Amino acid sequence: MVMDKLGDSLQGALKKLVRAGRLDERTVNEVIKDIQRALLQADVNVKLVMGMSKKIKERALKEEPPAGMNPREHVIRIVYQELMEIIGKGADIQLKPQTIMMVGLQGSGKTTSTAKLARFFQRKGLKPAVIAADTFRPGAYKQLKTLSEKLNVAFYGEEGNSDAVEIVQNGLKELEKYDVKIVDTAGRHALEADLIEEMENIHAIANPDQKFMVLDAAIGQQASQQAHAFNDSVGITGVIITKLDGTAKGGGALSAVAETKAPIAFIGLGETPEDFEKFEADRFISRLLGMGDLKSLMEKAEESLSEEDVDVDALMQGRFTLKDMYKQLEAMNKMGPLKQIMQMLPMGMAGGMKVSDEILKDTGDKLKNYRIIMDSMTEAELLDPKVIGGSRIKRISKGSGCSSEEIRELLKYHKTMQTALKGFRGGKFNIQKLMKKKLGM
Ligand SMILES: Nc1nc2c(ncn2[C@@H]2O[C@H](COP(=O)(O)OP(=O)(O)OP(=O)(O)O)[C@@H](O)[C@H]2O)c(=O)[nH]1
Ligand SMILES: [Mg+2]
CATH class of the missing domain: 3.40.50.300 (P-loop containing nucleotide triphosphate hydrolases)
Known part of the structure; x- marks a missing residue:
């Protein structure tokens, strides 16, 4: 995916700020060093890196974090703005002849x-x-x-x-x-x-x-x-x-x-x-920077998914059954490698978890299992998985030939996705809006 390594190291650098209660010079220096290393490894010009990191440092130490913003968000915001300064706006592509x-x-x-x-x-x-x-x-x-x-x-x-x-x-x-x-x-x-x-x-x-x-x-x-x-x-x-x-x-x-x-x-x-x-x-x-990219994701979704694939309206209203999940997974598979999709989600959305390649690779196989498990469920269970308790799990396990762990995993997965989708609800999938809310940009 796009410059995986740079992304990983930048995110790693910023993670150091999670524990920092307030921004002291030492913490900032440490983070700046990491950012410099990350950018230099990605071959960004030394002068550019030095200029930029000096600015980030000055701003991180001088500027007061906007109200309600923690030190990490404050620095992410500054790094974001300085990177934007370097990269500039993209070209103007018009959708016309x-x-x-x-x-x-x-x-x-x-x-x-x-x-x-x-x-x-x-x-x-x-x-x-x-x-x-x-x-x-x-x-x-x-x-x-x-x-x-x-x-x-x-x-x-x-x-x-x-x-x-x-x-x-x-x-x-x-x-x-x-x-x-x-x-x-x-x-x-x-x-x-x-x-x-x-x-x-x-x-x-x-x-x-x-x-x-x-x-x-x-x-x-x-x-x-x-x-x-x-x-x-x-x-x-x-x-x-x-x-x-x-x-x-x-x-x-x-x-x-x-x-x-x-x-x-x-x-x-x-x-x-x-x-x-x-x-x-x-x-x-x-x-x-690991802030996710809802805009790309949604554009991709709009382009690759046909109406019958996913009932977006139902999702937006918060209705997300196991059946919907299955459709969703199938549709995601169509959209491209899951890794790509997951990287477009903001860090917080997948519960802050960094999904490993291993898991993503397995997901295709899991899909097949999920189908088998779901085939052993009743309509009521598919529509409202909350009713599935221990004894039902046993029954489904017997019927599907899958282990209870696998069934629990499926239910957990459903729950995670449901939570994630709640984050989607209530408006346009707009990263700018999200950032405004989160980071005051
Ligand atoms: N991995 C990867 N390969 C690419 C990408 N874009 C092009 N390639 C590969 O790069 C090679 C050269 O691509 P071409 O599109 O033939 O390049 P070209 O500029 O038309 O080459 P000439 O016509 O010989 O000047 C091909 O093997 C492409 O598959 C890309 O974004 N990623
Ligand atoms: Mg050519």
């Missing part, structure tokens, strides 16, 4: 991101189409064609034509009726003159609304040099940072890009078309 041009070095993830982007707009109800304008790498045409076929996205390409500019011109004409046209271009191993020239020519013909530079997170701080170079030639409007799932250097790439003032537009978190997110600094940082 537009042309997008992808640029970037070889292997940075342009073609994959082209497909992911098409998927993103498709999910938002727009009709996307892609144009294969990489005539440089053999196989580029096929790669994009295959990807778009899988997603049911319209594709334009001319195999055998080496004139990328002509292809783009024809493609845009051919795809006129589509809402979002995404042009995948060729990469080189470095920023060579002919790449720049081709880019500029395509740019002139396509007149794109958005120019996204695709950047491999693994290059860390060098990202800034690349961002500058591409910006000088075509004027990028957003950066897509890919492969954040596979590098420890993500912090370097993110902060370096942010420093160039090029807004981060999307982040790539894996190889499949779903491993892609619109970048929003507030939710990204909230997640890093």
Whole structure:
């Protein structure tokens, strides 16, 4: 998941504050050191880290915590605000007809991101189409064609034509009726003159609304040099940072890009078309700091769940039976790895527990067990699990062939989820609102 390691160490640093009754200089120093270490390990520029930690320290010691805020929340809030300062706001992505041009070095993830982007707009109800304008790498045409076929996205390409500019011109004409046209271009191993020239020519013909530079997170701080170079030639409007799932250097790439003032537009978190997110600094940082990300979660839920999957209204009214839980679990499975889902929940919501990989891995298997157990329950029990006492557990155990512990575990799980859902109730799933309430932001 997104920069697991950085998130873990930042959260670890902040945990030290839980026990601190008040903020003395020693505690703050200790926490700042941990934060520095975490950021440096994620490859964030030393100067940036030093500047930021100095500010955090000053503020943590000088500023009075707002009323009702404990020292930990006070420092989290400051760290959050200072990280926001560094990362800046994400790019402005409009859900309307537009042309997008992808640029970037070889292997940075342009073609994959082209497909992911098409998927993103498709999910938002727009009709996307892609144009294969990489005539440089053999196989580029096929790669994009295959990807778009899988997603049911319209594709334009001319195999055998080496004139990328002509292809783009024809493609845009051919795809006129589509809402979002995404042009995948060729990469080189470095920023060579002919790449720049081709880019500029395509740019002139396509007149794109958005120019996204695709950047491999693994290059860390060098990202800034690349961002500058591409910006000088075509004027990028957003950066897509890919492969954040596979590098420890993500912090370097993110902060370096942010420093160039090029807004981060999307982040790539894996190889499949779903491993892609619109970048929003507030939710990204909230997640890093373990404050959860209800907004992402709900967006994901809205996109992946169909009406019959989960009765959201019933959930919102607090009705959450075992049957609902089963549906919920099944739906979550559909939404993606449980780990990803759980990380979007605020720390407090899952009862403050950090769910281990082990547990999450097992959850798929458990689902099957749960189904078997539930099949041995009566309708009344499914609708109101409170009635299930010791003797009923014995009966269900016999009927299902599962142990009493397993049944108790299921009931406990249900209870945890019910409690968690109570936290969801009573309004929009809005992280900003939540933070306002919790942290006075
Ligand atoms: N793990 C991971 N892999 C990614 C991500 N984005 C792209 N990749 C992989 O990176 C490799 C290169 O991706 P491409 O999309 O072909 O890169 P490109 O920029 O189009 O490459 P050229 O066309 O050769 O310039 C592929 O194996 C992708 O599956 C990501 O976010 N995470
Ligand atoms: Mg490509």
